[in-house]
Amino acid sequence: MPMPRAPALATSLTAASRASDAHGGPPMLARNVVHFVRVLRGAGLPMSGARAAEAIDALAFIDLARRDDVRAALAALLTAAPDERELFDAAFALFWRDPDWEGKLRALLLPKVRGALPPPRRNNRLADALAARAATRANAPHPPPTHEQHELRAHATFSAEERLRQRDFDTLTADEWRTLRHLIRARRLPLATERTRRLKTSSRGTHADLRASARHAVRAGGDWTVWKYRAPVERKLPLVLLLDISGSMSAYSRAVLYFCHALLQSRERLQVFLFGTRLTYATRALRERDPDIALAQLAAQVADWSGGTRIGATLAEFNRRWARRMLGGRATVLMVTDGLDHDATAALDDEMARLHRFAHRVVWLNPLLRYRDFAPKARGVQAMLPHVDAHYPVHNLDCLEALGRSLRETPPRAPHQGATRWS
Structure with a gap:
């Protein structure tokens, strides 16, 4: 109708x-x-x-x-x-x-373009x-399509979505960006949890709650017919994102911010920092329900958006001001950058080593891994690689979903043997 x-x-x-x-x-x-x-x-x-x-x-x-x-x-x-x-x-x-x-x-x-308004x-x-x-x-006035038309339309939509999932973020058109935003927003990606020593009331479990069982028996007239239990509390592991917003990372940072917005809307323990030539705390702005408004507010607040990169200096500020507060409780650090730094390599090496000591895991998401012949020739890349636990690509939607699947797992921290990499 x-x-x-x-x-x-x-x-x-x-x-x-x-x-x-x-x-x-x-x-x-x-x-x-x-x-x-x-x-x-x-x-x-x-x-x-x-x-x-x-x-x-x-x-x-x-x-x-x-x-x-x-x-x-x-x-x-x-x-x-x-x-x-x-x-x-x-x-x-x-x-x-x-x-x-x-x-x-x-x-x-x-x-629309208006005068001074x-x-x-x-x-x-x-x-x-x-x-x-x-x-x-x-x-609405048109006749309903036939069964064959439905199948053709569904097949075309599925094929377009599959192609979009493998497209590089740096090559998307405006319409494809709009579709990508909807695909990211429609997904809810719960992060990993771990058991704590604290217990909570539960209908079943391995820990019998004698006090609760006795109280129930008293209320039932002395008949001990029902057992009460307690189960371990599941706690979500914290996640800290350090996102490069320099000019070479503009398209990839934008897609990762939409991914982070979806995580924050799922009530995950996520803290977001943006860095170019300075460090900016961005979690409050990303709590806005509309992701487009959130990114517009961030673009207005951040002065070094699409500028240069000083990874060593921004990491030093994070380690000095935020690391002790943010990296407790088995926190994982996600660094999204191409590793092209304009600062001295020695400072970057020292700050990456300090960050690795603070964090439970350090995962580097690098869009340059989209190239099959990628080799760590840049000095910044060579300084960062020895201090990360994993080195993953982040150039399309499939990479973001693979990252979400890896964040659902809680691998124990093994002795450092160098970074692993997705194929």
Whole structure:
């Protein structure tokens, strides 16, 4: 059933609430509320059919001519966190105010240049959700495709995704970057956990909880019929990322930041630092729900983005200010850099050795490993290699997923025998 055009709230919402579909369908207001909830779900907010039903019931008690009351009622029902309110307000203003929301969508997708005013903040999640709904409306009058057409479309989509997974990040187009962001965002990558000495209440286990079992027997009148247990607490291992944002690493740093954003949204113990000619703490900015807004804020805050590289100096600052706080509890350090340093090699060698003593493991992610004939000829690469436990490529989506699989495991720290490498 095609969805109606979004109405102007102040003039036509009251009339729409009384209007019914010509074929006996739901009222126009209910259809538009369901459409609005679908747009929010497509933009990434957790929505369900029950939310739409609750919103329709709540609007029966609201004066629909008062726009602020309608927005407040819908926001109270459809948002659950403060960071969701900004996306909700943008969707509400775009959907319920202007009937020509397709034109608004085009204006949102295309950048505009204005005089002395800063450009408005783009929200790609909302734009993608509205684009999907617009495509659904445009294709609604057409007859349903046949089974053979479905198979052909699925096969083409699968082949395009497979090609994208092996494409180098430095060769992607703007449309491919958009698809890559969705592929990374759709994955939840839990990190490895380890057992601690602490115990928690459990329904089964190897540690009998005598106190809890005795209390239950007293409540049951003295009959010891049920045993209570305690199990070891599983703790997530911390992860610290040191990401090179110099000019030669721009495309790869961008993809790794989207990967880190997905990890932070999964509530992982991840700390992110950016370095070029200086060190920048980036974890707070990446906790923003929308990854595009998070990266835009980082680009505005970091002064040395796409500049030079001073790996030795930035590592010295990290070891002096952050290492003791961040590298406790079997922490793994991920260094994403090509190893092309402009500082003295001796300083880089000393700081890498100090970092290796602090950390449980040091893993180097190097995009130069995409070349089969790669050889450690640069002085920076030669200084870093003796102090890392693993040396992996990071130039496409398959490499990022292989890294995620390796982070789920907790290998014990063996005596240092040089870096290992993925083929």
